[in-house]
Amino acid sequence: MKIFLHIPKPWYTIMKITLSQLVIAILLTGLSYANSGKAQAMLQKQVTLAVNNSSLSSVLKQLEQQADVKFVYSNTLVKTDKTVSIEIVQQPLNEVLNKLLAGSGIAYEVVNDRIVLTQAKPAGNGQEVGEQAFPVSGKIVDETGVPLPGVTVRLNNSTQGTTTDANGAFTINVNAETDVLTFSFIGYENQSVTVGTNRSFNVQMKLSQANNLKEVVVIGYGTTSKANLATAVSTVKGSEINERPTTSNVLQGLAGKVSGVNIMTNSGKPGGAPSIKIRGTASIQTSNDPLYVIDGVVGADITTIDPTIIESIDILKDAAAAAIYGARGSNGVVLVTTRRGKQGASDISFNNTLGFSTLARKIDLIDAQGLADLFRRKPAFQNNTPFPTTGRMDELFDGFTPNYNTDWQDESTRMGILNNHSLTFSGGKEGLSIMANITYRNQTGIMLNAYEKQLKGYMNLNWDVKPWLHLDFRLNAGASQNNDVSSDGISVGAGLRQMYEFPSFFPVTYADGGASQKDDFPGLEASENPVTLFNGIKNVFGRTFNIANLGLTFHLTKELDFVATASGQTNAGYTLYYANSGLSQLTDTENTAGIARRTHVETGGWRTEGYFSYKNNFAKHNLELIGGGSWYYDVAQSTSAETRGFFDDFYSYNNLAAGTIIAIPTSGWNERKFNSFYGRAIYNYDGRYLFSASLRTDGSSPFGAKYKYGVFPAFSAGWNVANENFFESAKNSISTLKIRGSYGVVGNAELTPYQALARLINNLQYFGGQPQSGVTLLPAMANENLRWERQRTVDIGVDIGLLNDRIQLTADYYNKVNDDLLYPLPVAASTGYSTIIYNIGAIRNRGFELGINTVNIRTKNFTWSTNANFSLNRNKVTKLPNGAVYNWGTRILEGRPLNEFFGYVREGVFQTDAEAQAYYGSSGKAGDIKYADYDGSGTKTANDRVPLGNGNPKWEANMTNTVSYKGLSFFIDMGGMYGLSLLNNTKHQMENPLLQVNTYSEMVNSWTPEHPNTMLPAIGSNKGVEVADSYFVEDASFLRIRNIGLTYRIQGDWLKKLVLKGITLGVNVENAFLFTKYSGFDPEYSSFDPKLIQGFDNYQYPKYKTISFSLNANF
Amino acid sequence: MKKYIAIIICAVLSGLTSCKKFLEENPRSDISPGVFYKTESQAKAAVTGCYKGLESQFLSVFFGLSISDWISVETLPGFATRTLVNNAEDIQFTDLTKIEATNSYVAGQWKDNYLPINNCNSVIQNLTSSGVLDEATKSKMLGEVYFLRAYYYFQLVRLFGDVPLRTVPATTLEESSAPRNKQETIYNQIVSDLKQAEGAGLPTLPQDNSGRVTVTAVKSLLAKVYLTMAGAPLNKGTEYYQLAYDKAKEVITSNDAGLIPNLSDILTPAYENKVENIFMVQRQMPNAPSMMHYSMLPIPTPQVPLGAYNDRSGAMQIKQEFYNSYRPNDIRNDQHYLYDYVYPENGNHYIMVYKYWDGTAINTGDSGANIPLIRYADVLLIAAEARAMIDGGSTSDATAIQAYNAVHTRAVPGDNKATITFDDVFRERFWEFCFENQTWFDMKRTLKTMDVPSGNIVNMIGYKAPAHGRPFEETDLYLPIPQVEIDANPRILEPAQ
Structure with missing residues (x-):
């Protein structure tokens, strides 16, 4: 004991962890109960049989039923149409089979839970023939009988082999009649034949299914076959x-x-x-x-x-x-x-993409003359009061005629260029395989000075170190950097905002070279033009990351593995900011001449995990078990420093010591820990009845001391109807039919640390200019009872495959209820707290999903396939006891969906002063906005606010069509969303009738006595302009042609001379077309947290359309 | 073998306990209250934290515009408006249209005061039970906090009327919902807190010029509270005018504070936290800057650079009528409290507040000047006003006359009076304390205002101020309870207790 306690701390921790795993190992070893006698037991089953001149196949069926076994065989290789006669009473199955198959040239063998019938090896001379190589030949055709060129023919699964010629013919030397030929071709199922006595082979290849249900599905801590799955996995x-x-x-x-x-x-x-x-x-x-x-x-x-x-x-x-x-x-x-x-x-493999991006769509902003005309409607300029003539006004205007007309959308954007190079090496030798990739990507954005660069590397290595030990190792490292020109958020100093708001009657630069500023028009707020801002502010985000993961799989017995993994990762993120000196309102004073800031956040973490995996079959019972535990640790540290007042912009953010004003540096530290134990059983009977159950106990550090651990069970069951005997007759048309259902409980632990704890935050108070440290309570109230959010989901689904799975449908209905939701509940401010993170309320999501994959046409040279999906989700807050929560024009309220916009409904504009004064009081004027008065109070009250639309779509649908002709492939990928709204807050800000900034063209229709029928208030009206109303909640349904692509795969013998296996050339148009009524740049947008405030468009970062050319070469 | 088994068993046991420990949280960059109040330094830091909040109402800046909660209240009397008004929330204040519960300035004022009250409550609760401090130190520390809590509540009760009274921190959500308490209850708590502070053994102003709470500040504020209680809406009358007079007189006779002799020195940093400046919001350049200089800069049209500024916030523009109410030989409107800025280009006039001008900031762009909260001039005028009220509207009490003349003749040299009326003193308050977090409250406690430019004292209700669209009504006296409070605390709408 004593020795143990003296072990240095890090080692002690590691030992504790690994030893805990060892305990699990010991506990679970009981499951490794061997079943080597299984095959034997199967063959020892007693059967009774009496047949006369029946076909072998029917006899086998009888045996299947009596002995509860399954025979597997190929009709082409094993001739079961021959007739047999046999009479047997209560004898073991193996003896029956020996008699039945004697002299038929058929051998049998138990593989897993099946009895596989194969052609018996020719007795006696096999070896001798094998001494001498001899040629065999053949012809390979597709399902329609058309010869298939380019099919790979391999001998005994080695690298030795050949391919079929233009006529689908091949010749290959084999060594023995026991040799096996394997035929493989992309898009077709592999086939194998044993040479036997044949010297000529006619093989018909079968199309592999587009989304093959037999494929392996990764399900976490292992894989399973899609057919055996009863949960919703795509x-x-x-x-x-x-x-x-x-x-x-x-x-x-x-x-x-x-x-x-x-x-x-x-x-x-x-x-x-x-x-x-x-x-x-x-x-x-x-x-x-x-x-x-x-x-x-x-x-x-x-x-x-x-x-x-x-x-x-x-x-x-x-x-x-x-x-x-x-x-x-x-x-x-x-x-x-x-x-x-x-x-x-x-x-x-080498991939290269070169792309050219341009602004995908422009918004309809007013031109210079239009804006000047609107300005004349401002109260200050009514009655033909001339514009001021001071400052730059003489240069800007000739009377009321603007001298410049600048399209700031054009001035702020450019052609973006994308370069992507990706190089991947992969290969394997016996027991060892490796893949290594390095990718470099450089994209200049469409906004001036925007760019992103990425360098990413990834390597995986799989190695059978020993017969009992498999090793896999992953290394992932890289770096990225981008300049976010939308920096400074939505402040006046943000170039992006000024692209919208900068009046069109300003030039980029005047004749004397000076840049325009907004207050060159007296009375407008001061700001630089967007071009000055894009050039004058750098806001560079970057990161570097390193992740290494080592996994060891110990094959303890044939059925039982123990998997231990350990990984470590580091991630360094940084933000580098510099604003040049002299920017109006930002860096135009002595103390702010140049602002430099650097923020660094370093995170590190380790994960260790150990689990047992057990797979076995007992007759028709198939069982997979896993059980294990994991420990995760993450720590984050941050540092930020800022100085201002630079004598020269030369230093940018690279030398903070050159600044004269030093801001207080900040730093922070937090850690998060997880500890989990889990187990899962997947069982199926005969591939027909599927069951699985799992249980996980999770502990997470941010929860309250009493509630750290949560327990999460799940169950699923499925029925492969198509595998039933009674379904046999329908199998030609319905090849797959699976009905499945599941129920599960999961949690959400992505919680910021320490919220369960009361904390004091420090601050500096100055007394007589001297700093003294003070502490204050965190404005968020601590909640020591913080516990898990729980989600219970019921899923009912069906998988259908028609016409040999050429048409595949997957449909799911789900009902997902999240309980004990965590929310920063506003606390009565009279407590001095603003929020408390609280387990409150519940949200329900119900939905329906449909996925369809079809192969519409498949001939020798031509295929056309379609993937389509449809989803609808209905969301409702089912419980929120403490009333409504308001959030940027949205409201969260019990009984209503999330992301719902909420506010006043604009009915139009008051036509007379009297009407407006009745509503607004003495300052009301004709031309003020008229809102719907739902509470009948005659004035604007909080009760007049109603739901205005939802940021989430009612439904969404997507479709990809792929058409291939020989080496040529054409894709078209489109998607749309219907029934969603966007709150166009940009427009709201810009259509402020007090008219301080540029505006949308439609503002020419604002109210005047001569133009009374309008939704737009009179220029100069100051009512109701602070909150966006129903007018700015727009229908954002859209259809987008996401991608149109054309690729051509060049094939031919000449490539081999260039050591090339193949070249694919492609041209693509990304974000090709958009159909929508939305008046902003793009309806698929959210300025804020898209989870909660999807669809709030606040100076949207515009999207681009890209034409790209790609080259893929394989060596 | 036995040894290995023993090791494994030990490891198992330690492994199981370690899981619980593994998930424990131990923050390193924020301290937990559970391990706090263990040393005198910690106690002092907690007390220091209670000062945070004095600055809140003066600070907020949004998109480069200074739109602090304070400015909105300063436009309520109707003598000033905002420049570049483009916000309906501003208009509700400047034009005296209906101030809505959703107005963010209303919520701002509410939070500005309740947040620091919670800190005060927490410190009072923890320090009272703390055993690490000697009684004298503890008493002084608590005295500071009692004063600050009283200050914050005084702001609240004057702005909102009935408000919830909290003297211990809420620790659970259940405790957070509470009804309002009657104004009288709030005032009694304020008086009780100030009396605690008064007897706490705090230093006098000359003894401590650091900017922390002094007994001089406590007595001055208490005098102000009594004066307020004497008037509307509690209308406690003569008894409280007497209390106010006595308390003010205590400060006057102590000689712990005085007037800055020369009005042109009013902006001199040398007078910060001493002489006339009894209590101030402490600011420092550049880490705790003041927005006051910036928000009071003039906005000429067209804009021309002014010192370090290409652009100014120009948050307030004073009505010419108010400027003209000053008597001809009063120097306060002449580059001391107000400034008649003449546009260099076109000769137009722009009246700006000059009180917060910072000669340093005009070059650097950052002002570190303190903001006065309690001035000795206020104590003098409290004494004069209280005495005039006790004596039936006018007085020739020596202390009162001397007090009034000290303030008045500093601005109007030689204009000494032998008898003063309430109107004289009250009018003086408008001119002396304009745009200094006083005028609105003076109007409310007397229900009087100054008719400009005549300078006559008139009834507030029914008076239409120059900046406003309509006359004052009874319903204008209190800000509405903020909607955010109503949403989170449904009990707030219950009748006040």
Whole structure:
């Protein structure tokens, strides 16, 4: 004991962790109860049989029923149409089979729970023949009988082989009749034949199914076959994600590919991360982002890898599927599997994309003459009072005629250029495979000076170190940097805001070279023009990251593995800001001449995990078990420093010591810890009846001391109807039919640390100019009873495959209820607190999802396939005891959906002073806005506010069509959302009738006595301009042609001379067309947290359209 | 073998306990109250924290415009308006249209005071039970906090009338909902707190020029509270005028404070926290800057650079009528309290507030000047007004006359009076304390205002001030309870207790 206590602390911690895992190991070893006698037991089953001249196949069927076994065989190789006669009473199955198959040339073998019938090896001379190589030949055709060229023919699964010629014919030397030939071709199922006595083979290839239900699905802590799954999991192949070569990250590529997964690109920033919502917004306060798992590394960052290295993405949508990730699964889980090196192959793949981006859409802003005319309607200029003539006014105007007319949308944007280079090496030797990728991406944005650069590296290595030990290792490192020109948020100093608001009658520069400023027109607020701001402010965000993960799989027995993983990651993020001296209102005083700021946030973390995995079959019973535990630790440290007052802009943000005014530096520290134990059982009977159950206990440090741990169970069940005997007759038309249902509980633990604790925050108070430290209570009230948000989801789904799975449908209905929601509840300010983070309320999301994949046409040279999906989600706050919560024009209220805009309804404009005064009091004037008076009070009151629309769509639909002819492929990817609203706050700010800034063209229709029928108030009216009303809540339904792509794959022998395997050339138009009534740049937008305030458009960062050219070469 | 088994068992046991420990939270950059109040330095830091909040109403800046909560209240008397008004919330104040519960300045004033009250409550609760301080130190520290709590409540009760009274911190959501208390209850708490502070052993102003609370400040504020209680709406009358007079006289006779002799020295930093400036909001350049200089800069049309500023906030523009109410030989409107800024280009006049002018800031762009909260001139006029009221509207009490003349003749040299009326003193208050967080409250406690430019004292209700669109009504006297409070605390609308 004593020795133990003296172990240095770090080692002690590690030992504690690993030893805890050892305990689990000991506890679970009981499950490794061996069943080597299983095959034997199967063959010992007693059967009774009496048949006369029956076909072998019918006899086998009888045996299947009696002995509860299943025979598997190929009709082409095993001739079961021959007749047999046999009479047997209570004998073991193996003896029956020996008799039955004697002399038939058929052998049998127990594989898993099936009895596999194969052609018996020719007795006696097999070996001798094998001494001498001999040629065999054949012809390979597709399903329609057309010869298939280019089919790979391999011998005994080695690298040895050939391909078929233009006529689908091949010749290959084999060594023995026992040799096996394997035929493979992209898009078709692999086939194998044993040479036997044949010297000539006619093989018909079968099309592989587009979204094959037999495929392996990653489900977290292991894989399973899609057929055996009873939960809602969607799989997207890497190739689908890479249809759009200009996407800057995986999420963009995933947009519109999966039903129930809403991905919104909410900004046109280069590299701007889109928002993702799986089955609606489920949490108000904590994260709504799904959990990302890259190659088993839990909690990974999806933006750190290049889309081109992705093999597949599996999305766990329902709670039962995600429950194995318990605490962190409530927003769904996105499991990314990267490409692995192929055995016996060495591939080099080079991808290059060059893209040109331009502003996708312009908004209808007023021109110089229009704006000047509007200014003359301002009270100050009515009755033809001339404009002031001071300052630059003589240069700006000739009387009332503007001398300049600047389109600031044009001046602020440019052609953005995208360069993407990705290089991937992959390959494998026996027991070892490796994939290494490096990607460099450089994108200049359409806004002046906006850019993003990324450098990303990824390596995975899989190695069978020993027969009992498999090692996998992942290394992910990289860096990125971008300049966010929308910096300074929505302040007057933001270039982006000025692009909208800068009056069109100003030039970029005057004849003397001086830049225009807004107060060159006397009386307007001071601000620089957008071009000056874009050039004068740098706001650079960057990060570097390193993630290493080592996984060891110990094959303890044939059925039992123990998997131990450990990973470490570091992430350094920084913000570098510099505003040049002399910018109006920002850096124009001695103390602010140049503002430099650097903020660094460093995070580090480790994860350790250990689990047992057990897989076995007992007759028709198939069982998979896992059980284990994990420990996660994350720490974040931040530092920020700022100085101002630079004598020269030379130093920018690189030398803070050159500034004369030193701001108080700040720093912070926090850590978060997770500890979990989990187990799962997946069982199926005969591939027909499917069950799974999982249980996870999660502990998370930010919760109250009494509530650290939560328990999360889940169950699912499914029925593969199509695998039933009675369904046999329908199988030709309905090839797959699975009905499934699940129920699960998951949690949400993405909580900022320390909120359960009361804390004192320090501040400096100055007395006589001297600082003294003070502490004050945090404005947020502590909640020591902080506990888990819980989500209960019921999912009912059906998977249907028609015409040999050429048409596949997946439909799901879900009802997802989140309880004990965490929310920063406003506390009565009279307590001195502003909020308390509280488990309050409940949100329900109900929805329906439909995914359809069809292969419409498939002939030798021509295929046309369609992937379409449809999702609808209905969201409702079912409980929120403390009344409504107001948030940027939206309101959260019990009984209403989230993201609902709320406010006054504009009915029009008062036509007379008297009417307006009755409503507004003495200052009312004709031309003031008239609101709907719902409470009948005759004046504007809080009770007149009503719901105005919702930022989330009623439904969403997406469709991708792929048409291929020989090497030519054409994609068109479109998606739309219907029934969503946007609050166009930009327009609200700009259509302020006090007219301080540029405005929309439609303002020429504002109220005048001569033009009374309008929704727009008179210029100069000052009523109701502070809150956006119904007029600015716009219908934002849209249809977008997301991507149009054309690729051509060049093939031919000449490529081989250039050591090339193939070249693919492509041209794409990203964000090609947009159809919408929305008057802003783009209806798919949110300025603020898209989870809660989706659809608030506040000086939107405009989106771009990109034409790109791509080259993919394989060596 | 046995040894290994023993090690494994030990490890298992320690492993299980470690899981609980593993999830424990130990913040390192913020301190937990559970480990606080253990040393004198910690207690002092907590007391110092209670000063945070004095500045809140003067600070807010939004999009480069100074739109502090304070300015809105300063436009309520109707002698000033905002420049570049483009916001209906401003207009509700400047034009005296209906001030809505959703107006953010209303919520601002509410929070500006309740946030620091919570700190005061917490410190009083913890210090009272603390055993680490000797009684004298503890008493002094508590005295500071009692004074500050009284100051914050005094602001609240004058702005909103009946408000919830909280003297201990709420710790759970259940405790957060509370009805309002009657004004009288609030005033009694204020008086009680100030009496606690008065006897706490705090230093006098000459003894402590650091800017912390002094007994001089306590007595001065108490005098003001008594004067307010004597008037509307409690109308406690003569008894409280007497209390106000006595308390003010105590300060006057102590000689702990005095007037800055020369009005042109009023902006001199040398007088910060001493002589006339009994209590101030402490500011420092550049880490705790004051917005006052910036928000009071004139906005000429067209704009021309003024010192370090290309652009100014120009938050307030004083009505010419108010400027003209000053008597001809009064120097306060002549580059001392107000400034008649003449546009260099076109000769137009712009009346600005000059009180907060900072000669340093005009170059650097940052002002570190303190903001006065309690001036000795106020104590003098409290004494004069209280005595005039006790004596039936006019007085020739020596202390009162001397007090009035001291303030008045500093601005109007040689204009000594032998008898003063309430109107004389009250009028003096408008001229002396304009735009200094006083006028609105003076009007409300007397229900009188000054008719400009005549200078006559008239009834407030029914008077239409120059900046306003209509005359004052009874319903204008209190700001509405902020909507955010109503939303979070439904009991707030219950009848006051």
